Amino acid sequence: MKASIVTLGCKVNQYESTAMTEMLREAGYEMTIPENVDVVVLNTCAVTGRAESEALSLLRRLRRQNPDAKVVGVGCLAQVNPGKMAGLADLVLGQKEKSALPEHLGLPSGSTLVSPPSLASGDMGDPRPARTRALHKIQDGCDASCAYCAVPMARGPSRSHPPGRVVAGLGRYMDMGVGEVVLTGVHLGLWGRDLGGGLNLSDLLSEMDRYLSNRPDPVRVRLSSLEPLEVPLAAEGLRKYAWLAPHLHSPLQSCSDKILERMRRPYRQARAGEVLTGLRRDIPDLNLGTDLLVGFPGETDEDFEITFEAAAALPLGYMHVFPFSPRPGTRAATLPDQVPPGVKRSRVARLKKLDRRKREAFLASQEGRTRQALVENTPHRSGRRKVLTDNYLAALLPEGVAAAPGEMVEVVLSGPLNEWGLAEARL
Ligand code: SF4
Numbered sequence: 001m002k003a004s005i006v007t008l009g010c011k012v013n014q015y016e017s018t019a020m021t022e023m024l025r026e027a028g029y030e031m032t033i034p035e036n037v038d039v040v041v042l043n044t045c046a047v048t049g050r051a052e053s054e055a056l057s058l059l060r061r062l063r064r065q066n067p068d069a070k071v072v073g074v075g076c077l078a079q080v081n082p083g084k085m086a087g088l089a090d091l092v093l094g095q096k097e098k099s100a101l102p103e104h105l106g107l108p109s110g111s112t113l114v115s116p117p118s119l120a121s122g123d124m125g126d127p128r129p130a131r132t133r134a135l136h137k138i139q140d141g142c143d144a145s146c147a148y149c150a151v152p153m154a155r156g157p158s159r160s161h162p163p164g165r166v167v168a169g170l171g172r173y174m175d176m177g178v179g180e181v182v183l184t185g186v187h188l189g190l191w192g193r194d195l196g197g198g199l200n201l202s203d204l205l206s207e208m209d210r211y212l213s214n215r216p217d218p219v220r221v222r223l224s225s226l227e228p229l230e231v232p233l234a235a236e237g238l239r240k241y242a243w244l245a246p247h248l249h250s251p252l253q254s255c256s257d258k259i260l261e262r263m264r265r266p267y268r269q270a271r272a273g274e275v276l277t278g279l280r281r282d283i284p285d286l287n288l289g290t291d292l293l294v295g296f297p298g299e300t301d302e303d304f305e306i307t308f309e310a311a312a313a314l315p316l317g318y319m320h321v322f323p324f325s326p327r328p329g330t331r332a333a334t335l336p337d338q339v340p341p342g343v344k345r346s347r348v349a350r351l352k353k354l355d356r357r358k359r360e361a362f363l364a365s366q367e368g369r370t371r372q373a374l375v376e377n378t379p380h381r382s383g384r385r386k387v388l389t390d391n392y393l394a395a396l397l398p399e400g401v402a403a404a405p406g407e408m409v410e411v412v413l414s415g416p417l418n419e420w421g422l423a424e425a426r427l
Contacts, residue, residue: 002037017041020101055075079095093198223249276288287362375406387411
């Protein structure tokens with residue numbers, strides 16, 4: 001029997017797809033590309049309207065490419081809006097149900113199985129990574145209530161993996177020779193809060209440091225994303241631990257206080273800017289990234305200009321820019337003063353240009369520096385080897401350079417960004 005898993009969305013989804021791949025393999029399936037297979041699983045995202053339509057059109061395409069397959073929908077969209085997928089997939093499984101995927105495959109076509117997220121353990125075990133970088137999920141769910149976000153509905157309240165389990169998982173990845181472990185979670189800065197005893201992410205990093213100081217083999221650990229007010233939890237670790245990559249992604253979403261309030265974000269721009277600027281000042285070569293959500297209901301030209309100016313002034317190395325799209329069931333979907341699509345498009349375009357300038361400027365600041373870089377598993381489409389530096393710069397090695405996938409190499413970077421938006425690197 002052949003099976004295939006297609007993944008949309010965030011690092012947590014990628015992690016969980018790796019876990020499902022392992023489960024199916026253990027159940028005897030041969031895992032392959034999604035063409036003429038017996039089972040095809042689509043792991044969906046529900047974070048934006050675009051993610052939802054992408055999931056639905058992909059389901060249709062997967063059905064066409066695999067006419068005899070059982071098509072299974074899982075992930076956030078399956079959890080928050082199973083009805084939308086029911087007509088397109090043979091089986092729709094919620095967050096809890098997907099952790100017993102092989103068992104559920106025996107269910108008759110047309111079945112939908114979705115438990116409330118508060119009951120969902122979301123516990124997918126520690127998958128064997130298929131790549132040189134492993135995603136290590138240490139937390140799931142979210143206790144916040146940002147007005148635009150459907151994630152708490154899809155994934156329930158915050159749950160953390162205990163420190164012993166996190167460290168043991170890290171050790172297992174190291175035993176497999178993984179070069180980089182990315183700590184992921186839906187709301188990573190909440191790690192520990194549900195475990196009692198006042199534990200937080202900073203304690204976890206100290207625990208990891210104790211473990212790593214007793215291991216002779218090196219590994220690089222990266223934090224996936226931290227909310228602005230939770231950045232201080234990682235600041236000491238980023239300063240002290242050589243194994244922790246100098247890179248942090250912190251989603252600002254907007255820099256206008258009026259919009260932040262409407263979004264129900266728990267900070268104001270001055271404080272968030274202070275935290276990020278302070279961190280960048282303290283840690284040389286740190287690459288600081290952010291997310292910006294453009295065209296939130298009520299965002300006037302003036303609010304957008306405030307965001308644009310503040311983002312331009314912040315020491316950011318890159319920005320991910322998204323247009324706002326209302327998610328059914330969220331507060332933002334019912335807010336008045338929705339921004340017209342054309343206005344959103346032109347604001348997104350302006351911020352994307354700024355993003356390119358930020359990337360160029362950060363690369364220029366790294367020009368001629370020697371950095372540790374991990375050689376990626378699959379070659380770039382140019383045929384050259386692609387590497388990722390500790391401070392999150394993707395670069396291409398010159399043609400013909402012998403570097404094995406998974407190898408940690410020292411590279412010297414040069415710009416400007418090439419036609420693929422990547423840096424050039426030499427050994
Ligand atoms: S912090 Fe806000 S945006 Fe992030 S998952 Fe929680 S509710 Fe969603």
